[in-house]
Amino acid sequence: MPKSTGLRDRKRRMTREAIVLAATELFTGRGFAGTTVADIAERAGVAPRTFFLHFASKEDVLxxxxxxxxxxxxxxxxxxxxxxxxxxxxxxxxxxxxxxxxxxxxxxxxxxxxxxxxxxxxxxxxxxxxxxxxxxxxxxxxxxxxxxxxxxxxxxxxxxxxxxxxxxxxxxxxxxxxxxxxxxxxxxxxxxxxxxxxxx
Structure with missing residues (x-):
């Protein structure tokens, strides 16, 4: 596997994990209904469009x-x-x-x-x-x-x-x-x- 491909995969995995962690903190803190995709993206330090590259909806994170x-x-x-x-x-x-x-x-x-x-x-x-x-x-x-x-x-x-x-x-x-x-x-x-x- 080329080194660039491995780096991309690792970065993608780290981004996904950051989104899951951010969503977990917000869901357990604010509640599911009180959390938006924009909230999760902001907490994870990514753009909302990046969220949707990993998950179709906030329900998917669950x-x-x-x-x-x-x-x-x-x-x-x-x-x-x-x-x-x-x-x-x-x-x-x-x-x-x-x-x-x-x-x-x-x-x-x-x-x-x-x-x-x-x-x-x-x-x-x-x-x-x-x-x-x-x-x-x-x-x-x-x-x-x-x-x-x-x-x-x-x-x-x-x-x-x-x-x-x-x-x-x-x-x-x-x-x-x-x-x-x-x-x-x-x-x-x-x-x-x-x-x-x-x-x-």
Whole structure:
């Protein structure tokens, strides 16, 4: 990789991190509704147009961590030992998302109460999260169907959707780290009970 490309990537990553940090400070200090994109950009020391190079909206900052977690889930599917069933692959993939949350950076955890409040005030899942979760499910489903050729993709998609939906529902109602992750793991188990014998 050329040195200039590496420098650009590092600068882009640092800018993104500065935006997330600024948004976290403002969301937790002023509240989500009381914070604008202009406020976040000013706190981060960037122009509003730079904010939009990294995030489509201020809601997107709340879920800035999701794509990184999906990489972990996909890697988990690829590394499962021989003999692991497709059902187990779905369960382990979604569990890896929760495991990643357990060791997440401070900014992700600090935003958890804000995400819960936004979900409650909007009466459900924010559109930005719905879009991101669709991408999450698509990537994980692709990894599983590639690992298990001939798998009934619809059955697998239903199982995966149930698990991701259960985790999202629990997370949106529980902002306490000490109980949230255990509740999400339990939700994965419950969501998978109707899919214990997937056709292959």
């Amino acid at each position: 879920f800035h961590h999701i794509e990184r977690y999906v990489d972990i889930a996909v890697a988990r599917v690829s590394s499962l030992p021989a003999g692991t069933t497709a059902w187990e692959a779905v369960q382990r993939a979604v569990e890896s998302l929760v495991d990643a949350l357990d060791v997440a950076d401070t900014n992700v955890d600090a935003l958890a109460p804000v995400r819960v409040l936004v979900a409650r005030e909007s009466g459900g899942m924010p559109p930005s999260l719905a879009v991101r979760l669709h991408g999450v499910q698509t990537r994980i489903l692709d990894a599983i169907t590639e690992r298990y050729p001939g798998l009934d993709a619809l059955h697998c998609a239903a199982h995966l959707g149930a698990c991701v939906g259960a985790v999202s529902a629990v997370a949106s109602q529980n902002a306490t780290p000490s109980t949230r992750t255990d509740a999400m793991r339990h939700a994965i188990t419950l969501a998978g009970t109707g899919f214990t014998a997937p056709p292959t």
